[in-house]
Amino acid sequence: MKNNILKVFTGLAYSIIYFPILVIGLLSFNKSVKGYSFTGFTFNWYVEIFRDDRLLEAITNTLLIAFLSTIIATIIGTFTAIGINNLSKSSKFKMMIINNLPIINPDIVTGISLMLVLSLLPISFGMNTMLLAHIFFSIPFVILTVLPKLKRLDKNLYDAALDLGCTRLQAIYKVIIPAIKSSIIAGALIAFTMSIDDFVISYFTTGNGFQNVSLWIYSRLGRRSFNPAVYSYNTLIVFITITGLIVFNKVNNKRSLKEIK
Amino acid sequence: MKSLNKLSYPYIVWMTILVVLPMILILVLSFTNIDIFNIGSFNFTFDSFEYLKRPEVIEASKNSIRLSFFTTVICLFIGYPVAYYFANTKSKNKQLYIALIIVPVWSNMLLRIIAWEKLFYPNSILNMFGISFDLIGTDTAILIGMVSMYLPFMILPIYSVLDKMDKSLIEASRDLGANTLNTFLRVVLPLSLSGVLSGVLMTLLPSMTAFALPERLSGGKTLLIGNIIEDYFMKTGNINAGSLISIILMFVITFLFIGLLRFDKEGDTLL
């Protein structure tokens, strides 16, 4: 009985979260450009992704920035987390407050802060500044994911590696990093997620017409140049992730079943 | 071991430049009439404070507080049971269920906002099912949109503390004669408080400062404090007043955050 109430709530949560995504899916097969009514079924918008140069460019930019910022932020974040883990308790606490500031700060304030600082530097706004911004807001999430795992490791692990003949660098990449691999991957996934979906911070840190998908959408809202192909792009992304997840889950379940046997 | 702490030093420099420096900058901008793009002579002034009395700012603050409050309450009301369900389900697909809560974040937020927007006009694709809404410009529209965007951020932190919680505590409480409700109120709820607080923070803050969402779902009628800041910085060039509002916002948020830290000594339940 109680369980059923919980299930109803869970169903409600899924519905409200997924409803707009289904609508986007519907719009991606809709002949109508404006999307105020369903005028017929078409695959045309999926082909259109590759015909609209500006959109295709925005998609490439989004993915490029997401991959680059994820890789860089994951590396920096992991090493920094190892450092933070070895600070004294009070410095660790202070570090975590600074680390959490960008996370709790509203995106709009973070965006404006970065815009102000970057405008003091002799670089022009564009891909570089946006990449830097994405690296910046991703690192705290990587640190936040990796640190708890580090805390749970045996305190002597690094020393044990040195004891057995590793140099400092070897001790880190042969022992520490493999031991926290799963949380590094989790951190990278969060970083990627933050980057691929970001609008606000990108909005304040881009320039020279450099656009990711969010900026492409925002600049075309309600305009004729708004191409429904972007619905198709979005539907593809969601479809690929969900399929990937389900497959991964199947494989995982099978493996754990084998382990039990 | 001791030398490893040096790995955190570059980050201190990085964060000083990208977090502390801009904070100082924003603070200076708030209390002067500096023109950021043409730094010449300037004075200290409290002129920016005049903007705080403007009706649009007061109205936007009220809207922000009201809408973010209701969003958070609704998200908590729906999110806690969901997190509780995930933490206690024995299903082998548990990980998948949780991942499915996160996936929508991979879908573009602006597009999801547009999807809601299209549904809330009287003429929408829902007409073909014989349904029609006329919600654009109402709080309901904004609240539905916000709950849809931010609910995952309420569920995840609560789930993560509930999941880590030692299940034998619940058994112990039962064993000591507490009924289900008492066990929940006296054992589970207090222990999950840090998760609830980070969940509250993770939904309250973005909903308070959203700017694209209210702009679209209110048809431009309901402004939030985020819209004001964006407007001052990017459109009307009122950077000093925009800075002042940002600083006040940061103060409020830091205040809330420190409140959370009192319950979270480790400083890492944010995720």
Added chain:
Amino acid sequence: MSKIVEINNISKSFDESLVLDNINLYINQNEFVTLLGPSGCGKTTLLRLIGGFESQDSGQILFDGFPLKDMPAHKREINTVFQNYALFPNMNVYDNVAFGLKIKKMNSEDIKIEVNKALKLVKLVGYEKRRVDQLSGGQQQRIAIARAIVNKPKLLLLDEPLGALDLKLRQDMQYELKEMQKALGISFLFVTHDQEEALTMSDTVVVMNEGVIQQIGSPEDIYNEPKNKFTARFIGESNIVDGVMLKDLKVSFGGFEFKCVDKGFKSNELVDVVVRPEDIVLSKEEVGKITGVVDDITFKGVHFEIIVMVEDKEYIIHSTQRQTIGSIVSLGIGPNDIHVMRKSLEESK
């Protein structure tokens, strides 16, 4: 015998608090040395200094005659078995044990042979493919030992390596370790806070308290001739009574005069007198002996532990003979069973 490690005047503090205070100690080749002391007395810290994971504030450590100061941990011919084993969680048993050899780029055939030898030594052949977190505490400890000795260090540091074992396994492992040390012909520096373990295994016992070495000596010396109250208390149970040294070979305590074997004290010097519980012989009430009332009796497996109240002072006696509570008994103490110690400095002040 030549010294493998020589520790001279080492001091170390953490955040202003002195953890090691002027430590002097040497370890001979092939010697089994035990560091014995209560929790928090600085045993691990001393080990970490020798291993090279921490650096001293002052003093120096010589290894094979050369100062260790500037030699990084990974170049020292010393290996460590850490307090909580510090096994690599992402590797299986084989990879853990083989780790040091792989780092040294030994070829894989030789590695196989060496790892197998080491696993044989700790009796874990057949466990190669197991994940380390699937092993019991005792097995993990043995893997940690194998992982260290496979590198053939000149000195092996062991930080409470038997702490997690039950009594039986612990005694087996004590024996095994001792055999291993003889077979390998290397020096062991073994940390424990269990006095029995220290006494059974070591050639030399180093008793520490609050960062200061209290006494260094053979197990017999430490047990029979504790230098001060701390050592006497810490090593086995003992009765420590205030006494007065009347002259050489004559001490008074508990209201009677006793013959003893100690000399070299000032006449009428105030001293501590130590009598081990198993050295006191109980008899029916006799004139001319310390006499008291049996207050409590507990069966301890092999012997009875009997508490006798003499005026307001408790004596602990180990005896195989039962006594009845409330009966009056006399305590017989022979000259060889009395050990006289100087009062420690702060007490005489």
